Amino acid sequence: MRYWLIKSEPDVFGIDHLAKAKREPWSGVRNYQARNSMRDDMRPGDLAIFYHSSTTPPGAVGIAKVAGEAYPDPTQFDAKSEYYDPKSTKENPRWMLVDFEFVAKFPNEVTLQQMKEDPSLEGMVVLQKGTRLSITPVEAKHFKRVCKLGGWKE
DNA sequence: GCCAACGTTGGC
DNA sequence: GCCAACGTTGGC
Numbered sequence: 001m002r003y004w005l006i007k008s009e010p011d012v013f014g015i016d017h018l019a020k021a022k023r024e025p026w027s028g029v030r031n032y033q034a035r036n037s038m039r040d041d042m043r044p045g046d047l048a049i050f051y052h053s054s055t056t057p058p059g060a061v062g063i064a065k066v067a068g069e070a071y072p073d074p075t076q077f078d079a080k081s082e083y084y085d086p087k088s089t090k091e092n093p094r095w096m097l098v099d100f101e102f103v104a105k106f107p108n109e110v111t112l113q114q115m116k117e118d119p120s121l122e123g124m125v126v127l128q129k130g131t132r133l134s135i136t137p138v139e140a141k142h143f144k145r146v147c148k149l150g151g152w153k154e
Numbered sequence: 155g156c157c158a159a160c161g162t163t164g165g166c
Numbered sequence: 167g168c169c170a171a172c173g174t175t176g177g178c
Contacts, residue, residue, distance in 0.1 A: 130171045
């Protein structure tokens with residue numbers, strides 16, 4: 001089982017949206033590395049830290065679970081969608097996604113600042129300077145530590 | 155295949 | 167709103 005961190009802007013789709021929806025296709029990812037993670041490396045049952053970006057304060061707010069295998073992101077074929085990609089075809093889709101399922105909201109948000117200041121989280125990809133990736137792998141020890149800081153027990 | 159221009163992300 | 171970082175595009 002692998003661990004991940006997924007970023008989302010709470011104004012667009014936050015942990016409360018996921019809690020309400022229960023399950024959500026992670027559409028709109030238009031970055032090849034992030035796509036590759038979903039397409040090639042995620043397996044049903046993998047757990048992800050749900051992270052709020054572009055908000056005050058940014059930080060980890062909960063846990064989501066990979067709910068199924070990867071499949072083509074339907075928004076790439078929708079000319080009315082902001083995620084429409086005219087260069088993608090159904091025969092050869094460019095963008096793949098997985099569904100995420102709500103697992104938990106942390107009793108306490110773990111802010112980015114807290115994460116940066118915690119020595120045991122050193123080396124986490126999301127904390128490295130210049131990391132803009134919306135999906136990053138997380139080591140098991142870092143995952144467990146963030147859950148602990150968030151007050152959540154698996 | 156290089157690289158300048160451009161667009162986006164995301165913390166501050 | 168600023169801007170550093172960095173991914174993508176497209177001309178050559």
